[in-house]
Amino acid sequence: MTTIYDISKATGFSPTTVSKALNDYSDVSEKTKQIILKKASEMGYIPNSHARILITKKSWTIGILFDEKLNIGMKHPYFNAIIESFKENVESRGYDLLFISKDLGGNRTTYLDHCIIRGIDGVIIITSHPNNEQIIELINSDFPCVLIDNECNRKSSIHSDxxxxxxxxxxxxxxxxxxxxxxxxxxxxxxxxxxxxxxxxxxxxxxxxxxxxxxxxxxxxxxxxxxxxxxxxxxxxxxxxxxxxxxxxxxxxxxxxxxxxxxxxxxxxxxxxxxxxxxxxxxxxxxxxxxxxxTDLIGKNAADILINEIDKKICRTSMIIPVELVVRDSCKPIK
Structure with a gap:
């Protein structure tokens, strides 16, 4: 089965450019689009699309970008609980989840490239270093994004109080x-x-x-x-x-x-x-x-914010989730 990587090798254009051309992105010249579309037709490229995708013009896929310095990743119970809540809420509305990485099909890509190639509708970002160049590139893109446990003046965000x-x-x-x-x-x-x-x-x-x-x-x-x-x-x-x-x-x-x-x-x-x-x-x-x-509220509200951005084109939203003191046994009064 022909892939965008096959078309990329045949035309000399990057996988990102091929994906953009096939999805009719405006920042690809008409001449380049025609070359790629012609080659795609010759190679028998068939997009993996369903009727719902064609009708709604959405991929029904949401990306999860998890990038933190502790290198625990999904094993960290705090972020795991947030993602589980987020997953439950977006899947109930018909979305699939995709983890965004820099390695796609054995090819090194940027986070933005991965999002473009996979044609996701939006992405949540969990990162311990939001000043990373690749994170900034994605934040500055047109993709609907929600940053979790962070704040941003360009994209939506949600964190605890x-x-x-x-x-x-x-x-x-x-x-x-x-x-x-x-x-x-x-x-x-x-x-x-x-x-x-x-x-x-x-x-x-x-x-x-x-x-x-x-x-x-x-x-x-x-x-x-x-x-x-x-x-x-x-x-x-x-x-x-x-x-x-x-x-x-x-x-x-x-x-x-x-x-x-x-x-x-x-x-x-x-x-x-x-x-x-x-x-x-x-x-x-x-x-x-x-x-x-x-974590349940953070995940749920992150899902609501992102899907509203995707469906209703709602602009940047910032949300702060209440916290509470839980008293157990590790503190004692001073006599």
Whole structure:
């Protein structure tokens, strides 16, 4: 069966140009289109189309672009839960999902090339580095896009209310009598890490608590090891914090491990509060107090926003999803 790669080799045009010509994109010259269409006809190229696609002028395919630096990918329970919710909502409306990569049929492509070649209707983007050139190229394209756990002034976005989440964490620790509160933050080149660090500092100000630079430690890309190593640095201080707020639950579990290794106890010696409310929070000892992100709502609303952009040509939408404090056993009042 003839593919666009066969036509590409026969004509000398790139797969992206071939795909654009076959789909009548306006940025391909009429002369180039005619060469490609003629060769496609000669080679017996048959588009894999169904009647619904022909009638609606849509591929009924949505792309998922997952690009993060921790290299956990879909194994990360937070993003896995969001994608599962998103999948359930778009599939119920007749869409298929396609994971967007830079490697298509053994050929290196850009994310945008992949989207064009596959003819997707829209894409959700989950990335820890939105300033990546290929991500920016896709954001600047005509494809309907929704960024998850990020903000963008050019495309739609959805994320949790980190302002409220950080305030709830500090407020709760303050209510327990804690005045020496440290923060293990996520990498500043991530949206969540940067925002939560800034909002933690703003929350300290609201309770007239001092910002102690030694109490602010980089935990990297929200991993167990990042939290463990950051907590070890805090434990080297002469004046230990009585509570630590981490920007992610994996980091919180790593911090608890470092505290126990030091011969101290949670929460008797140091209280710990996380962020996410992953399932692991219920099973670690002590059970982790945390800020819950509503992954079901994030996934559902991401689906609604993207499909509205595809069907109704609705312009950029920005949505913030509420969070809540989940109290368990890892925090204790100061006597």
């Amino acid at each position: 980190d302002v409220r989440g950080c305030y709830l964490a500090v407020e709760y620790l303050y209510s327990l009598g804690h005045r020496k509160i440290a923060h293990i933050y996520g990498s500043k080149d991530t949206f969540a890490g940067n925002v939560r660090l800034n909002e933690f500092i703003n929350s300290l100000k609201k309770f007239n608590l001092p910002k102690i630079d030694e109490y602010l430690v980089d935990g990297g890309y929200f991993s167990f090891d990042g939290g463990y190593n950051a907590m070890k640095k805090l434990l080297e201080l002469e004046d230990l914090p009585t509570a630590v707020f981490t920007a992610g639950d994996f980091m919180a579990v790593g911090a608890i491990s470092a505290i126990k290794e030091k011969g101290l106890r949670v929460p008797e010696d140091i209280s710990i509060i996380g962020y996410d409310d992953l399932d692991i929070c219920k099973y670690v000892t002590p059970r982790l107090t945390t800020i819950k992100q509503n």
